[in-house]
Amino acid sequence: xxxxxxxxxPAASTPTWGEAWRDWLGSEGPAWIFVAxxxxxxxxxxxxxxxxxxxxxRSSMLTVFIVAQPQTGLVLAKSFYRVLGTMAGCLAxxxxxxxxxxxxxxxxxxxxxxxxxCTAGAALYRNFRAYAFVLAGYTACLIGFPSALHPETVFxxxxxxxxxxxxxxxxxxxxxxxxxxxALGASLVAMVRGSYREFLGFVxxxxxxxxxxxxxxxxxxxxVANVIAFEAQRDAAYFxxxxxxxxxxxxxxxxxxxxxxxxxVHMLHQMMxxxxxLGRQRVLDQLAPLYQALATELIPEDGVMPATAAEAAPLARxxxxxxARLPQRIAAARGAVEHDGDRAELLDFDSAAxxxxxFTEEMDEYTxxxxxxxxxGTRAHRRAPSYVAHTDWITALLSGVRAxxxxxxxxxxxxxxxxxSGAGAATIACVFCCLFAAAPSPVxxxxxxxxxxxxxxxxxxxxxxVVLPPLDGFPxxxxxxxxxxxxxxxxxxxxxxxxxxxxxxxxxxxxxxxxNITRFNPLPVLNDGFASLLxxxxxxxxxxxxxxxxxxxxxxxxxxxxxxxxxxACFGGMSGLRHRFENxxxxxxxxxxAGADRAGGEDRRLLARALSVLEAGHAIIDLREAAALGTLxxxxxxxxxxxxxxxxxxxxxxxQQRREQALEGVARATGRIETALEAGEVDAAERAALKRGRVxxxxxRTLLLDDETFASLSAVENPAATTAxxxxxxx
Amino acid sequence: xxxxIDLLGFYMPTLLPVFILAFALQWLIxxxxxxxxxxxxxxxPSLFRFSLFVCLFGAMGLLLYR
Numbered sequence: 001x002x003x004x005x006x007x008x009x010p011a012a013s014t015p016t017w018g019e020a021w022r023d024w025l026g027s028e029g030p031a032w033i034f035v036a037x038x039x040x041x042x043x044x045x046x047x048x049x050x051x052x053x054x055x056x057x058r059s060s061m062l063t064v065f066i067v068a069q070p071q072t073g074l075v076l077a078k079s080f081y082r083v084l085g086t087m088a089g090c091l092a093x094x095x096x097x098x099x100x101x102x103x104x105x106x107x108x109x110x111x112x113x114x115x116x117x118c119t120a121g122a123a124l125y126r127n128f129r130a131y132a133f134v135l136a137g138y139t140a141c142l143i144g145f146p147s148a149l150h151p152e153t154v155f156x157x158x159x160x161x162x163x164x165x166x167x168x169x170x171x172x173x174x175x176x177x178x179x180x181x182x183a184l185g186a187s188l189v190a191m192v193r194g195s196y197r198e199f200l201g202f203v204x205x206x207x208x209x210x211x212x213x214x215x216x217x218x219x220x221x222x223x224v225a226n227v228i229a230f231e232a233q234r235d236a237a238y239f240x241x242x243x244x245x246x247x248x249x250x251x252x253x254x255x256x257x258x259x260x261x262x263x264x265v266h267m268l269h270q271m272m273x274x275x276x277x278l279g280r281q282r283v284l285d286q287l288a289p290l291y292q293a294l295a296t297e298l299i300p301e302d303g304v305m306p307a308t309a310a311e312a313a314p315l316a317r318x319x320x321x322x323x324a325r326l327p328q329r330i331a332a333a334r335g336a337v338e339h340d341g342d343r344a345e346l347l348d349f350d351s352a353a354x355x356x357x358x359f360t361e362e363m364d365e366y367t368x369x370x371x372x373x374x375x376x377g378t379r380a381h382r383r384a385p386s387y388v389a390h391t392d393w394i395t396a397l398l399s400g401v402r403a404x405x406x407x408x409x410x411x412x413x414x415x416x417x418x419x420x421s422g423a424g425a426a427t428i429a430c431v432f433c434c435l436f437a438a439a440p441s442p443v444x445x446x447x448x449x450x451x452x453x454x455x456x457x458x459x460x461x462x463x464x465x466v467v468l469p470p471l472d473g474f475p476x477x478x479x480x481x482x483x484x485x486x487x488x489x490x491x492x493x494x495x496x497x498x499x500x501x502x503x504x505x506x507x508x509x510x511x512x513x514x515x516n517i518t519r520f521n522p523l524p525v526l527n528d529g530f531a532s533l534l535x536x537x538x539x540x541x542x543x544x545x546x547x548x549x550x551x552x553x554x555x556x557x558x559x560x561x562x563x564x565x566x567x568x569a570c571f572g573g574m575s576g577l578r579h580r581f582e583n584x585x586x587x588x589x590x591x592x593x594a595g596a597d598r599a600g601g602e603d604r605r606l607l608a609r610a611l612s613v614l615e616a617g618h619a620i621i622d623l624r625e626a627a628a629l630g631t632l633x634x635x636x637x638x639x640x641x642x643x644x645x646x647x648x649x650x651x652x653x654x655x656q657q658r659r660e661q662a663l664e665g666v667a668r669a670t671g672r673i674e675t676a677l678e679a680g681e682v683d684a685a686e687r688a689a690l691k692r693g694r695v696x697x698x699x700x701r702t703l704l705l706d707d708e709t710f711a712s713l714s715a716v717e718n719p720a721a722t723t724a725x726x727x728x729x730x731x
Numbered sequence: 732x733x734x735x736i737d738l739l740g741f742y743m744p745t746l747l748p749v750f751i752l753a754f755a756l757q758w759l760i761x762x763x764x765x766x767x768x769x770x771x772x773x774x775x776p777s778l779f780r781f782s783l784f785v786c787l788f789g790a791m792g793l794l795l796y797r
Contacts, residue, residue, distance in 0.1 A: 072777070155741070177777040241776065242765020 030070065031493040033180050038068045038489045041175035043478045045168045046514065050474065054167070055160045062509035063168025065485075066502075068492065073184030073233075073240035075176040077128045079169040080239055085135025086165050090158045092136065093144045101151035107144075108411040108426075112404045114140055115430050120400030123437035124391050126591075127232055134434040137403070141430045145423035184237045185244050191233065192251075195226050195258065196312070196370050197305045200298060203261075203363070206269050207295035216269060220607055221593065223262045228590040230255050231387045250372050252384040257366030259582055263614050264359040270615065271352045274702060282341055283349045286333040290356060293329075297322045298363075309374035316367040323360045330357065347698050354695045385579040390565075390588035394557060396437075403433035406542040410535060421531035428535030433542065441595065445499055446540040452491075452503020453536055457529040459484045459504070460511035465522055477514065484508060507532060555595070562588055562610055563713055566651035569617035570644050574624065581617050585610060608712040613651075616703055619696035620647060626673065626693025629686050636672040640693070643669040647700065654714040663704050670697045732795050745795055753788040 015023070042064040049057030067078045092114055100107035118137030122130040143161050147154035202219050205211045211219075234251045237244035244251075272291075275284050297318045299305065306312035330353045337349045406429045414422025432449070436442035467480045488508060491501025511529055565585045572580065589610040596603040626632075627640035643665035650658040673694045676682065682690065703709050735742045761780055770776045 174781060178775075178781055181777055241770070242762045243770060245762065246765055 030182065031490065033182075034068075034070045034493055035486055035489045037175055037179050038064065038172075039482055039485050040179070041068075041171045042485060043482075044175065045171035046478075047474055048171070049164060049167055052167075054164050055157075056164060056515070058509055058512065058514055059161065059164035060168040060171070061514075062506065063165050064172045065488070065505040065509050067169060067172045068489065068505075069176075070493070071182050071184040071187065071236075072176045073236040073238075073244070076173055076239035077236035078131060079173055081128045081132040082135050082165065082169060085132035086139045086162055088132070088136040089139025090143060090162060092140045093147070093154065093158060096140065096144055097147055097151055097154045101148055104148065104415065107148050108415070109408070111140060111144055112407040112411065115407050115434065116400040116404030119403035119434045119437045120396040122434050123396040123399035124393075126389070127235060130437070134431070134437075137434045138427060138431045141407075141423075141427040145427065184233060184240050188230075188233050188237050188244070188251075191226075191230060192254065192370070192373065193308060195230070197307075199223075199258065199261070199366075200305060203265050204295045204299050206265055207291045207298075209272070209291075211269075216266075217604055217607055220262065220266065220611065221603060223258070224586055224590045224593060224607075224610075227255060227259055227262075227586055230258075247373060249384040250369060252387065253382070254366070254369045254373065255387070256385050256579055256583070257362065257369050259586055260578075261359070261362040261366045263582060263611075263618070264355065264362050266611050267355050267615055267618070268359050270611070271355050274706070275348060275352060278348070280345060280348050283337060283345055283352065286337050286349065287352055287356070290326075290329060290333065290353075294322060294356070294360065309370050309372075312367060313371050313374075316364070316371045319360070319364045319367055323364050326357055326360055347694075350691070351695045351698050351702075354692065385576060385583075388580045388583040388587070390561075390584040390591065392558065392561065392588075395554065398554070399433070399437035402542050402546050403430065403437070405546055406430070406433050406538055409542075410538050419531075421527045424528050424531035425535035425538070428532045429538045429542075430535075432536055432539030436539075436543065442543045443540060446536060446543060448499025449503035449506075450533065450536045450540065452488075452500040452505075453507045453533055455500070456488070456504040456507025457511060457533070459487070460508045460529075461522070461525065463508075464512055464525060481512065481514075555592075558588070558592055559606070559609075562592065562606070563613060563651055563654075565613055566617050566620065567648055569620045570624075570648040570651075574628065578618070578621055581621065582614065585614055585617070605712065612703065612709045612712055616647070616651070616700060619699045619703075620644060622692045622696030623669070623700075626689050626696070629682075629689055631682055631686060632676060633672075636676055639665075639672045640669045643697070650704075651713070654710065659704060659710060663701065666697050666701050666704065670694060670701070673697065734795065746792060749791050749795060750788060753784060753791055757784045757787055 042061045045060040045064050046057050049060040054060065063082070067075055067082060069075045069078060096107065096110050096114065100110050115137045118133045118140075121133035122137070124130075125133070139161065143154065143158050147157045198219075202211070206216070230251075234244075234248065234255070238248055272284070272287075275287075298315070306315055334346070334349060334353065337346055341349070407426060410422070410426045410429045413419070414426060419425075432446055436445045439445045463481060463484045467484075468477065471477060471480050485505075485508070488501050488505040491497045491504060494501075507529070510532070511525055562585070565581065565588065568584065569577065569581045589606065592606050593603055596606055623640060623644060627637050627644070632640075643662070646658070646662040646665035650662040673690055677687065677690055677694070732745060734745055736745055736748070757780070760783065764770060770779075773779045
């Protein structure tokens with residue numbers, strides 16, 4: 001059968017052993033290193049716990065499984081919050097047991113309320129910080145339920161629980177940090193460099209007019225995700241090395257710069273589009289050379305991108321010089337427009353030039369903070385604003401109520417049926433409610449973990465009653481358990497099976513029940529296993545039935561609050577408002593995009609809305625800054641405030657009538673500012689602020705008149721529009 | 732130095748506060764070395780940090796159990 005051999009290169013068809021090995025090492029190597037490290041840490045924790053004679057050595061092993069993460073920083077961050085949560089949970093248990101130990105109904109009710117509070121906290125913070133709340137909730141269950149029956153033992157139970165968790169954390173942290181460490185810092189550096197390069201490419205593309213609308217949208221989607229991922233990594237890297245701690249402030253500054261530049265480049269693009277739609281050719285002709293000049297400063301036509309922060313230093317100098325020259329160039333271009341253009345054109349030019357100026361300032365800031373990262377010094381060049389996450393009280397409250405109801409119903413069943421494993425079921429129900437309080441689709445997550453539970457139960461059963469009985473001594477115990485553990489940890493390394501892996505590990509570690517005095521009795525093992533499954537079932541039911549997180553209503557609430565972010569710009573305190581507004585809007589958008597129906601085009605509608613909200617919000621802040629000027633006449637200030645209020649009403653609930661009222665308010669405020677500018681009793685700084693306010697008003701007027709923007713603000717939650725577009729997509 | 736501290740009737744080994752103290756001290760030294768850029772000259776920074784901690788804790792523990 002040697003006829004017609006395929007014309008393939010032999011090297012491609014049959015890779016040598018060496019190549020295959022290298023290929024495997026590159027793709028699967030890190031995952032297996034992680035598996036080996038985790039198993040080693042778990043067995044080490046188990047061994048020490050045995051030697052120290054802890055009550056339940058498996059808790060130490062379980063802790064290692066739970067904090068296991070591929071990168072050191074993540075392990076340390078999760079461990080830190082786990083310690084905090086465990087401590088808080090212990091203290092709460094002391095109080096609860098002290099108050100209600102005699103009355104089981106009262107005790108369980110109080111416990112449910114505590115767990116509800118912790119769940120609400122977990123839903124409010126979605127980072128590792130949430131994990132501290134989860135732990136505070138379920139540590140209380142873990143210690144409280146056994147010791148409620150014997151109140152005198154509560155202190156000892158708490159002490160041994162804390163010791164076991166600490167031991168597990170120490171082992172996990174030390175092994176992760178010492179044995180073939182995979183530092184988070186390295187991936188953070190790669191991320192910073194990658195996003196700067198990508199952004200630079202994007203900006204120059206936009207300035208040269210080479211990007212189409214779809215690319216623009218995709219990139220913004222990407223920027224939003226980057227901002228959130230970056231903050232999470234920075235937060236975790238803080239625990240990893242002093243290097244990351246020293247740079248933490250500068251990294252925060254960098255992220256803030258990234259966010260505001262992304263917004264202003266979008267505003268620039270929108271402005272160009274709008275001018276094109278309005279047919280302002282003369283204005284565009286004057287602006288085009290400025291855009292070109294900026295693009296050339298950023299990347300010369302044949303230039304290369306700076307690969308590292310140090311290489312970006314000349315770029316930062318170029319941008320700084322351009323920023324200094326820009327006002328003169330704008331004034332020159334303005335002269336040309338003034339010479340043969342009308343008043344409306346001049347206003348359009350002023351708006352566009354203002355946006356360009358702002359973008360240049362922000363790009364300068366962003367690049368400066370990027371370059372600053374390469375310096376070994378300690379200080380950021382200016383105060384770094386902290387990351388402002390969007391917190392939604394209604395969602396948090398709902399999660400809290402959900403957890404309370406879940407725990408109450410399991411407790412009621414426990415009391416009514418006098419079920420010996422009731423405590424286990426209640427604890428698992430509580431863990432699930434806390435853990436998935438903020439997940440975008442908790443029912444799916446609970447399902448994944450439950451599947452893992454079933455497999456973990458089976459594995460633990462086989463391991464405990466087939467493999468382990470003939471084995472004697474710790475080395476053989478370790479050898480017998482290793483294959484079973486390996487499966488679970490390997491599942492963790494793939495994002496698609498991570499949920500199943502986590503469930504498998506928790507169940508296996510919990511059920512295998514290795515103790516100093518081994519008891520081989522399958523009955524309690526099965527009882528505990530089924531109790532855990534039932535607890536998981538109750539949690540899933542509560543998530544599915546009690547105001548499900550996936551329902552349209554809750555989502556609509558979030559989508560609506562995206563528009564209402566403008567209210568923050570209207571009424572929030574002025575200090576640091578711009579950053580708070582920008583940051584929380586982007587954070588909320590990130591949350592929404594995580595669960596968006598991408599096939600139905602929901603992500604595009606959300607992005608369009610968020611970007612209009614950002615534009616309008618910044619313009620309103622400009623306006624408020626102008627209104628805060630001391631020399632402004634009382635009537636003028638009142639007119640500006642009235643226009644802000646009219647806008648706030650519009651963004652709270654967009655209707656045609658409110659749109660007209662807002663337009664009226666904007667027109668009146670514009671008139672006032674023009675009079676103030678013509679009166680000429682203001683100094684240069686105030687004049688600049690007033691001009692910016694007028695530009696903001698002009699932008700707001702354009703936004704309000706633009707039907708597309710108005711539709712994007714009101715249409716997302718409009719059921720008719722959504723179903724119509726969904727139907728067309730399905731067709 | 733007593734080897735156990737009586738804390739409201741709970742006997743806590745003195746090694747525990749010593750551990751925390753050593754940890755705090757190590758954190759301090761670690762930050763200082765990090766600011767000075769010392770870790771660029773170290774082959775395995777986390778191993779160095781861990782060893783530093785072992786030295787500190789060991790020395791303080793030995794003082795206690797002298």
